[in-house]
Amino acid sequence: MGYAVELYIDAQMEAAVRGLWQTLADRGVTSLMPELGARPHISLTVFDALYPPDVHDELQNFATEVAPIPLQFSAVGIFPTAEGVVFLAPVVTPRLLDVHAAFHARMAALGLPSLSYYRPGNWVPHCTVAINLPADQIPAAVAICKAAPVFRAFSLVGLDLIEFRPVKTIYEFPLVG
Template sequence: MSQCYSIELYFDPALENQVLKAWNVLARRQISTQLIEIESRPHITLFSSPFIDPSKLENIVKCIASKQEPLHLSFSSIGSLPNGKNVLFLAPTPSLSLLRFHLQLCDAMKKEGIEIGEEFRMDSWIPYCPVAEEVPKTRMAEAFTVLRDLKLPVTGYVMDIGLVEYSPVRELFSFVLVSSCKILVVMVSAIFEPSVINLVKVQVGRARRTVDYYLVLSELNVGKFYSA
Protein backbone atom coordinates (compact mmCIF):
# COMPACT_ATOMS: atom_id res chain seq x y z
CA MET A 1 0.00 0.00 0.00
CA SER A 2 1.38 3.43 -0.95
CA GLN A 3 2.01 5.89 1.85
CA CYS A 4 0.30 9.23 2.30
CA TYR A 5 1.35 12.17 4.46
CA SER A 6 -0.73 14.58 6.53
CA ILE A 7 -0.07 17.72 8.55
CA GLU A 8 -2.27 17.50 11.64
CA LEU A 9 -3.23 19.64 14.62
CA TYR A 10 -3.35 17.98 18.05
CA PHE A 11 -5.24 19.00 21.18
CA ASP A 12 -4.65 19.52 24.87
CA PRO A 13 -5.05 16.30 26.93
CA ALA A 14 -8.53 17.15 28.24
CA LEU A 15 -9.97 17.77 24.78
CA GLU A 16 -8.16 14.76 23.35
CA ASN A 17 -9.70 12.57 26.06
CA GLN A 18 -13.19 13.80 25.17
CA VAL A 19 -12.68 12.74 21.55
CA LEU A 20 -11.21 9.39 22.60
CA LYS A 21 -14.31 8.72 24.68
CA ALA A 22 -16.41 9.00 21.52
CA TRP A 23 -14.03 6.66 19.66
CA ASN A 24 -14.26 4.10 22.46
CA VAL A 25 -18.05 4.20 22.72
CA LEU A 26 -18.39 3.62 18.98
CA ALA A 27 -15.83 0.81 19.16
CA ARG A 28 -17.61 -0.92 22.07
CA ARG A 29 -20.82 -0.87 20.07
CA GLN A 30 -18.89 -2.29 17.10
CA ILE A 31 -19.95 0.63 14.93
CA SER A 32 -16.42 1.70 13.97
CA THR A 33 -12.92 0.79 15.14
CA GLN A 34 -10.96 2.08 12.15
CA LEU A 35 -9.28 5.06 13.83
CA ILE A 36 -8.16 2.92 16.76
CA GLU A 37 -6.89 0.13 14.51
CA ILE A 38 -4.68 2.44 12.43
CA GLU A 39 -3.32 3.95 15.68
CA SER A 40 -4.51 7.44 14.88
CA ARG A 41 -4.71 10.29 17.36
CA PRO A 42 -7.53 12.87 17.67
CA HIS A 43 -6.68 15.60 15.19
CA ILE A 44 -7.68 18.13 12.55
CA THR A 45 -6.00 17.66 9.17
CA LEU A 46 -4.58 20.80 7.56
CA PHE A 47 -3.05 19.20 4.48
CA SER A 48 -2.62 15.73 3.01
CA SER A 49 -0.83 14.35 -0.04
CA PRO A 50 1.12 11.28 -1.19
CA PHE A 51 3.40 13.47 -3.31
CA ILE A 52 5.60 15.35 -0.85
CA ASP A 53 9.09 15.17 0.58
CA PRO A 54 8.66 15.07 4.40
CA SER A 55 12.04 16.71 4.98
CA LYS A 56 10.89 19.69 2.92
CA LEU A 57 7.93 20.22 5.24
CA GLU A 58 9.80 20.03 8.54
CA ASN A 59 11.26 23.55 8.44
CA ILE A 60 7.92 24.97 7.28
CA VAL A 61 5.99 23.37 10.13
CA LYS A 62 8.65 24.25 12.70
CA CYS A 63 8.64 27.90 11.63
CA ILE A 64 4.83 28.12 11.68
CA ALA A 65 4.67 26.55 15.16
CA SER A 66 7.30 28.93 16.55
CA LYS A 67 5.12 31.94 15.71
CA GLN A 68 1.70 30.62 16.71
CA GLU A 69 0.04 30.65 20.10
CA PRO A 70 -2.32 27.78 21.02
CA LEU A 71 -5.59 27.98 19.10
CA HIS A 72 -8.85 27.88 21.00
CA LEU A 73 -11.28 25.26 19.67
CA SER A 74 -14.96 24.72 20.25
CA PHE A 75 -16.42 21.55 18.73
CA SER A 76 -20.01 22.63 18.37
CA SER A 77 -21.58 20.29 15.80
CA ILE A 78 -21.59 16.76 14.36
CA GLY A 79 -21.42 15.98 10.67
CA SER A 80 -20.57 13.47 7.96
CA LEU A 81 -18.66 13.64 4.69
CA PRO A 82 -20.38 12.98 1.34
CA ASN A 83 -17.92 10.32 0.20
CA GLY A 84 -17.56 6.57 0.22
CA LYS A 85 -15.60 6.44 3.49
CA ASN A 86 -18.68 7.09 5.66
CA VAL A 87 -16.81 9.45 7.99
CA LEU A 88 -18.45 11.02 11.04
CA PHE A 89 -16.80 14.00 12.66
CA LEU A 90 -16.90 16.78 15.22
CA ALA A 91 -16.77 20.19 13.57
CA PRO A 92 -15.17 23.18 15.28
CA THR A 93 -16.63 26.64 15.05
CA PRO A 94 -14.46 28.07 12.23
CA SER A 95 -12.70 30.82 14.17
CA LEU A 96 -10.70 33.52 12.41
CA SER A 97 -7.52 32.39 14.18
CA LEU A 98 -7.89 28.80 12.90
CA LEU A 99 -8.61 29.91 9.33
CA ARG A 100 -5.72 32.38 9.40
CA PHE A 101 -3.33 29.70 10.66
CA HIS A 102 -4.35 27.37 7.83
CA LEU A 103 -3.88 30.17 5.30
CA GLN A 104 -0.38 30.92 6.64
CA LEU A 105 0.57 27.27 6.29
CA CYS A 106 -0.74 27.12 2.72
CA ASP A 107 1.13 30.30 1.78
CA ALA A 108 4.37 28.94 3.26
CA MET A 109 4.02 25.67 1.32
CA LYS A 110 3.24 27.49 -1.93
CA LYS A 111 6.45 29.50 -1.56
CA GLU A 112 8.33 26.18 -1.45
CA GLY A 113 6.60 24.96 -4.59
CA ILE A 114 4.36 22.45 -2.81
CA GLU A 115 1.07 21.89 -4.62
CA ILE A 116 -2.05 22.01 -2.46
CA GLY A 117 -4.95 19.82 -3.53
CA GLU A 118 -8.45 21.19 -3.98
CA GLU A 119 -9.70 19.70 -0.71
CA PHE A 120 -7.19 21.69 1.36
CA ARG A 121 -7.28 25.03 -0.43
CA MET A 122 -8.50 27.96 1.60
CA ASP A 123 -11.80 28.33 -0.23
CA SER A 124 -12.77 24.65 0.14
CA TRP A 125 -11.05 23.32 3.29
CA ILE A 126 -13.42 21.93 5.93
CA PRO A 127 -11.85 21.69 9.40
CA TYR A 128 -13.06 18.63 11.29
CA CYS A 129 -11.99 15.99 13.79
CA PRO A 130 -12.92 12.45 12.67
CA VAL A 131 -14.60 10.26 15.27
CA ALA A 132 -15.54 7.31 13.03
CA GLU A 133 -14.60 6.00 9.60
CA GLU A 134 -16.09 3.27 7.42
CA VAL A 135 -19.35 3.30 9.35
CA PRO A 136 -21.81 0.79 7.81
CA LYS A 137 -24.66 2.68 6.15
CA THR A 138 -27.15 0.65 8.15
CA ARG A 139 -25.64 1.99 11.39
CA MET A 140 -25.15 5.66 10.51
CA ALA A 141 -28.30 6.71 12.37
CA GLU A 142 -27.19 4.81 15.47
CA ALA A 143 -23.74 6.43 15.31
CA PHE A 144 -25.28 9.90 15.12
CA THR A 145 -27.43 9.07 18.13
CA VAL A 146 -24.34 8.04 20.11
CA LEU A 147 -22.52 11.26 19.21
CA ARG A 148 -25.53 13.39 20.11
CA ASP A 149 -25.05 12.16 23.67
CA LEU A 150 -21.86 14.23 23.81
CA LYS A 151 -22.41 17.44 25.70
CA LEU A 152 -21.53 19.91 22.96
CA PRO A 153 -19.84 22.27 22.70
CA VAL A 154 -16.60 20.59 23.76
CA THR A 155 -13.82 23.15 24.07
CA GLY A 156 -10.05 23.20 24.44
CA TYR A 157 -6.87 24.18 22.65
CA VAL A 158 -4.71 23.12 19.73
CA MET A 159 -1.30 22.55 21.30
CA ASP A 160 0.81 20.74 18.68
CA ILE A 161 1.26 20.44 14.94
CA GLY A 162 2.90 17.44 13.32
CA LEU A 163 3.42 15.36 10.19
CA VAL A 164 2.33 11.72 9.99
CA GLU A 165 2.47 9.03 7.37
CA TYR A 166 -0.26 6.42 7.08
CA SER A 167 -1.60 3.87 7.20
CA PRO A 168 -0.94 2.72 9.87
CA VAL A 169 -0.24 6.11 11.38
CA ARG A 170 3.37 6.94 12.22
CA GLU A 171 4.42 10.36 13.45
CA LEU A 172 7.46 11.72 11.62
CA PHE A 173 7.82 14.91 13.66
CA SER A 174 5.78 17.36 15.72
CA PHE A 175 6.25 20.78 17.28
CA VAL A 176 4.56 22.50 20.20
CA LEU A 177 2.89 25.81 19.46
CA VAL A 178 5.06 28.51 20.96
CA SER A 179 3.04 29.34 24.09
CA SER A 180 1.50 25.95 24.91
CA CYS A 181 3.40 25.70 28.18
CA LYS A 182 1.95 29.06 29.28
CA ILE A 183 -1.59 27.74 28.78
CA LEU A 184 -0.88 24.72 30.96
CA VAL A 185 0.68 26.82 33.70
CA VAL A 186 -2.36 29.11 33.72
CA MET A 187 -4.68 26.09 33.95
CA VAL A 188 -2.69 24.67 36.87
CA SER A 189 -2.47 28.09 38.54
CA ALA A 190 -6.23 28.17 38.88
CA ILE A 191 -6.32 25.25 41.32
CA PHE A 192 -2.92 24.63 42.93
CA GLU A 193 -0.82 26.38 45.55
CA PRO A 194 2.24 28.48 44.55
CA SER A 195 4.84 25.84 45.49
CA VAL A 196 3.29 23.35 43.06
CA ILE A 197 2.90 25.99 40.37
CA ASN A 198 6.59 26.94 40.55
CA LEU A 199 7.61 23.29 40.26
CA VAL A 200 5.33 22.84 37.25
CA LYS A 201 6.86 25.91 35.58
CA VAL A 202 10.36 24.48 35.99
CA GLN A 203 9.37 21.02 34.75
CA VAL A 204 7.31 22.31 31.83
CA GLY A 205 10.19 24.51 30.76
CA ARG A 206 12.19 21.33 30.16
CA ALA A 207 9.46 19.53 28.24
CA ARG A 208 9.37 19.65 24.45
CA ARG A 209 5.95 18.32 23.53
CA THR A 210 2.45 18.56 24.93
CA VAL A 211 2.46 14.86 25.76
CA ASP A 212 5.58 15.53 27.85
CA TYR A 213 3.72 18.27 29.74
CA TYR A 214 0.96 15.83 30.54
CA LEU A 215 3.46 13.30 31.86
CA VAL A 216 5.10 15.97 34.01
CA LEU A 217 1.76 16.85 35.58
CA SER A 218 0.94 13.18 36.10
CA GLU A 219 4.23 12.66 37.94
CA LEU A 220 3.27 15.57 40.19
CA ASN A 221 -0.10 13.91 40.87
CA VAL A 222 -1.99 16.73 39.19
CA GLY A 223 -2.71 14.93 35.93
CA LYS A 224 -6.21 14.16 37.24
CA PHE A 225 -7.05 17.78 36.43
CA TYR A 226 -7.32 16.76 32.77
CA SER A 227 -9.82 13.95 33.26
CA ALA A 228 -12.74 16.23 34.10
Protein backbone atom coordinates in the same frame (compact mmCIF):
# COMPACT_ATOMS: atom_id res chain seq x y z
CA MET B 1 1.12 6.15 1.49
CA GLY B 2 -0.14 9.66 2.07
CA TYR B 3 1.01 12.42 4.39
CA ALA B 4 -0.96 14.86 6.51
CA VAL B 5 -0.15 17.91 8.58
CA GLU B 6 -2.41 17.95 11.60
CA LEU B 7 -3.21 20.29 14.45
CA TYR B 8 -3.58 18.15 17.51
CA ILE B 9 -5.91 18.68 20.42
CA ASP B 10 -5.19 19.40 24.09
CA ALA B 11 -4.97 16.45 26.49
CA GLN B 12 -8.43 16.86 28.05
CA MET B 13 -10.28 16.96 24.74
CA GLU B 14 -8.04 14.22 23.34
CA ALA B 15 -9.19 12.01 26.23
CA ALA B 16 -12.84 12.93 25.54
CA VAL B 17 -12.53 12.08 21.83
CA ARG B 18 -10.73 8.82 22.61
CA GLY B 19 -13.56 8.06 25.04
CA LEU B 20 -16.00 8.67 22.19
CA TRP B 21 -14.04 6.27 19.98
CA GLN B 22 -14.32 3.67 22.76
CA THR B 23 -18.05 4.28 23.19
CA LEU B 24 -18.53 3.75 19.46
CA ALA B 25 -16.63 0.46 19.68
CA ASP B 26 -18.55 -0.63 22.79
CA ARG B 27 -21.82 -0.09 20.91
CA GLY B 28 -20.71 -2.03 17.84
CA VAL B 29 -19.92 0.98 15.63
CA THR B 30 -16.53 0.68 13.97
CA SER B 31 -14.45 3.85 14.32
CA LEU B 32 -11.15 2.57 12.83
CA MET B 33 -9.35 5.62 14.24
CA PRO B 34 -7.64 3.73 17.11
CA GLU B 35 -6.80 0.80 14.85
CA LEU B 36 -5.11 3.18 12.41
CA GLY B 37 -2.97 4.61 15.22
CA ALA B 38 -4.55 8.05 14.83
CA ARG B 39 -4.80 10.70 17.50
CA PRO B 40 -7.61 13.26 17.69
CA HIS B 41 -6.75 16.16 15.39
CA ILE B 42 -7.87 18.64 12.78
CA SER B 43 -5.96 18.22 9.52
CA LEU B 44 -4.49 21.30 7.87
CA THR B 45 -3.65 19.44 4.68
CA VAL B 46 -3.04 16.11 3.03
CA PHE B 47 -0.33 15.41 0.46
CA ASP B 48 -0.24 12.46 -1.93
CA ALA B 49 3.55 12.48 -1.86
CA LEU B 50 6.17 14.30 0.14
CA TYR B 51 9.82 14.10 1.03
CA PRO B 52 9.60 14.83 4.77
CA PRO B 53 13.04 16.44 5.26
CA ASP B 54 11.93 19.19 2.86
CA VAL B 55 9.32 20.43 5.32
CA HIS B 56 10.93 19.89 8.74
CA ASP B 57 12.28 23.40 9.19
CA GLU B 58 9.18 25.07 7.76
CA LEU B 59 6.85 23.12 10.06
CA GLN B 60 9.04 23.80 13.07
CA ASN B 61 9.19 27.52 12.29
CA PHE B 62 5.45 27.68 11.70
CA ALA B 63 4.75 26.00 15.05
CA THR B 64 6.96 28.51 16.87
CA GLU B 65 5.00 31.39 15.31
CA VAL B 66 1.49 30.09 16.06
CA ALA B 67 0.05 30.15 19.58
CA PRO B 68 -2.43 27.50 20.71
CA ILE B 69 -5.79 28.00 19.02
CA PRO B 70 -8.90 28.04 21.22
CA LEU B 71 -11.90 26.31 19.66
CA GLN B 72 -15.12 24.55 20.53
CA PHE B 73 -16.84 21.65 18.82
CA SER B 74 -20.34 22.68 17.80
CA ALA B 75 -21.69 20.01 15.45
CA VAL B 76 -21.56 16.43 14.25
CA GLY B 77 -21.21 15.98 10.51
CA ILE B 78 -20.82 13.50 7.69
CA PHE B 79 -19.25 13.87 4.27
CA PRO B 80 -21.34 12.91 1.20
CA THR B 81 -18.77 10.38 0.04
CA ALA B 82 -18.48 6.62 0.00
CA GLU B 83 -15.82 6.75 2.76
CA GLY B 84 -18.35 6.69 5.61
CA VAL B 85 -16.82 9.55 7.61
CA VAL B 86 -18.46 10.95 10.76
CA PHE B 87 -16.78 13.95 12.35
CA LEU B 88 -16.95 16.67 14.98
CA ALA B 89 -16.96 20.18 13.53
CA PRO B 90 -15.53 23.15 15.41
CA VAL B 91 -16.88 26.66 15.33
CA VAL B 92 -14.87 28.13 12.46
CA THR B 93 -13.12 31.21 13.79
CA PRO B 94 -11.28 33.92 11.85
CA ARG B 95 -8.08 32.88 13.63
CA LEU B 96 -8.43 29.25 12.55
CA LEU B 97 -8.97 30.35 8.94
CA ASP B 98 -6.00 32.74 9.14
CA VAL B 99 -3.69 30.01 10.47
CA HIS B 100 -4.91 27.65 7.74
CA ALA B 101 -4.35 30.23 4.97
CA ALA B 102 -0.89 31.16 6.30
CA PHE B 103 0.09 27.51 6.43
CA HIS B 104 -1.02 26.90 2.84
CA ALA B 105 0.83 29.99 1.61
CA ARG B 106 4.02 28.60 3.13
CA MET B 107 3.52 25.16 1.63
CA ALA B 108 2.79 26.68 -1.79
CA ALA B 109 6.03 28.67 -1.54
CA LEU B 110 7.82 25.33 -1.11
CA GLY B 111 6.04 23.95 -4.18
CA LEU B 112 3.92 21.55 -2.14
CA PRO B 113 0.32 21.63 -3.33
CA SER B 114 -2.15 19.92 -1.05
CA LEU B 115 -5.22 18.00 -2.09
CA SER B 116 -7.89 20.40 -3.33
CA TYR B 117 -10.40 19.83 -0.55
CA TYR B 118 -7.87 21.01 2.06
CA ARG B 119 -7.06 24.28 0.29
CA PRO B 120 -8.38 27.65 1.50
CA GLY B 121 -11.92 28.15 0.28
CA ASN B 122 -12.61 24.40 0.19
CA TRP B 123 -11.49 23.24 3.64
CA VAL B 124 -14.00 21.86 6.12
CA PRO B 125 -12.17 21.75 9.46
CA HIS B 126 -13.13 18.59 11.32
CA CYS B 127 -12.04 15.95 13.79
CA THR B 128 -12.78 12.51 12.38
CA VAL B 129 -14.44 10.16 14.85
CA ALA B 130 -15.17 7.30 12.45
CA ILE B 131 -14.07 6.38 8.94
CA ASN B 132 -15.05 3.62 6.51
CA LEU B 133 -18.39 3.20 8.25
CA PRO B 134 -21.02 1.16 6.45
CA ALA B 135 -24.00 3.39 5.60
CA ASP B 136 -26.23 1.58 8.08
CA GLN B 137 -23.89 2.49 10.99
CA ILE B 138 -23.77 6.23 10.27
CA PRO B 139 -27.04 7.13 12.07
CA ALA B 140 -25.91 5.29 15.22
CA ALA B 141 -22.50 6.98 15.09
CA VAL B 142 -24.12 10.41 14.79
CA ALA B 143 -26.45 9.69 17.73
CA ILE B 144 -23.55 8.52 19.90
CA CYS B 145 -21.53 11.62 18.99
CA LYS B 146 -24.45 13.93 19.83
CA ALA B 147 -24.55 12.50 23.35
CA ALA B 148 -20.78 12.66 23.94
CA PRO B 149 -19.22 15.23 26.31
CA VAL B 150 -17.21 16.89 23.54
CA PHE B 151 -19.19 20.04 22.81
CA ARG B 152 -17.04 22.36 24.88
CA ALA B 153 -13.96 24.55 24.68
CA PHE B 154 -10.54 23.09 23.90
CA SER B 155 -7.32 24.19 22.23
CA LEU B 156 -5.24 23.03 19.32
CA VAL B 157 -1.82 22.79 20.95
CA GLY B 158 0.57 21.27 18.44
CA LEU B 159 1.35 20.41 14.86
CA ASP B 160 2.54 17.13 13.44
CA LEU B 161 3.43 15.55 10.14
CA ILE B 162 2.20 12.00 9.78
CA GLU B 163 2.43 9.27 7.20
CA PHE B 164 -0.78 7.32 7.03
CA ARG B 165 -2.46 4.11 6.92
CA PRO B 166 -1.30 3.13 9.35
CA VAL B 167 -0.44 6.40 11.07
CA LYS B 168 3.23 7.04 11.78
CA THR B 169 4.29 10.37 13.31
CA ILE B 170 7.29 11.80 11.50
CA TYR B 171 7.57 15.21 13.22
CA GLU B 172 5.72 16.78 16.12
CA PHE B 173 5.99 20.37 17.34
CA PRO B 174 4.09 22.26 20.06
CA LEU B 175 2.39 25.52 19.09
CA VAL B 176 4.30 28.12 21.10
CA GLY B 177 3.86 31.43 19.21
